[in-house]
Amino acid sequence: MKIIEPIIEVEKFDGKAIMKKLERACRTCYRSEGSITDESYSNLLKNCINRGHESILEHEKISITMICDIGVYKDLTRHRFASFSIESTRYCNYGKDKFDAQIKFIKPCNYEENSTMYELWKESMEEIEKKYLALSEAGATADQLRMLLPHSTAAKVSMTANIREWKHILSLRATVHAHPAIQQLLIPLLLLFKKEMPEIFDSVEYNEKFEEMYFQKPAELTFIEE
Numbered sequence: 001m002k003i004i005e006p007i008i009e010v011e012k013f014d015g016k017a018i019m020k021k022l023e024r025a026c027r028t029c030y031r032s033e034g035s036i037t038d039e040s041y042s043n044l045l046k047n048c049i050n051r052g053h054e055s056i057l058e059h060e061k062i063s064i065t066m067i068c069d070i071g072v073y074k075d076l077t078r079h080r081f082a083s084f085s086i087e088s089t090r091y092c093n094y095g096k097d098k099f100d101a102q103i104k105f106i107k108p109c110n111y112e113e114n115s116t117m118y119e120l121w122k123e124s125m126e127e128i129e130k131k132y133l134a135l136s137e138a139g140a141t142a143d144q145l146r147m148l149l150p151h152s153t154a155a156k157v158s159m160t161a162n163i164r165e166w167k168h169i170l171s172l173r174a175t176v177h178a179h180p181a182i183q184q185l186l187i188p189l190l191l192l193f194k195k196e197m198p199e200i201f202d203s204v205e206y207n208e209k210f211e212e213m214y215f216q217k218p219a220e221l222t223f224i225e226e
Helices: 015-027 040-050 055-059 070-076 116-137 142-148 163-173 180-196
Strands: 002-004 007-010 061-069 082-086 104-106 154-162
Touching (some): 007 180, 015 040, 015 055, 055 154, 055 163, 061 104, 070 082, 070 154, 070 180, 104 154, 163 180
Parallel strands (some): 002 104
Antiparallel strands (some): 007 061, 082 154
């Protein structure tokens, strides 16, 4: 058994370049392309968003990759206007050498380490892995073994959404009402988007009381070593 921290990586993007492309698409409506300057995107996007005209934000997208627990991706896949490719527990047999014959579990951020609750959680994961490996040795397929896997199981996820959908997702999943495991990943993502595209994301609220020590800050998207 291996307990790991979640990971979030974001494809390299240029926030200003994205916003300038959104401006150009928007100006098609008014045939005002001649009004484009180096900074004209800023007021135009703010005005569109203030009036609720956010369809223009759909012209650009950003992709991320995460290693997260199953509970996190279950929440995210409720969002309809995004694309997901997810590590399949039907085809990945964690009892095989490819996975070092062990299950990876995401360390819970809502249990204090070394507390009674954390130790009980850890014991539960150890017992699950023990039974999982025993079933694998007995010839069970990944399709059968998946029935044992808990929400804490680590899985790799590739996700792409357009800018409008990211704004919607983050407005829901970075708040106090979201599960801590998803806040841990998406609050830092929102803060990155706020920094790079403030005209679009400044108005998105988030749980400012979430402890920064648990943040998993986004890195530039590269190949993630398992």
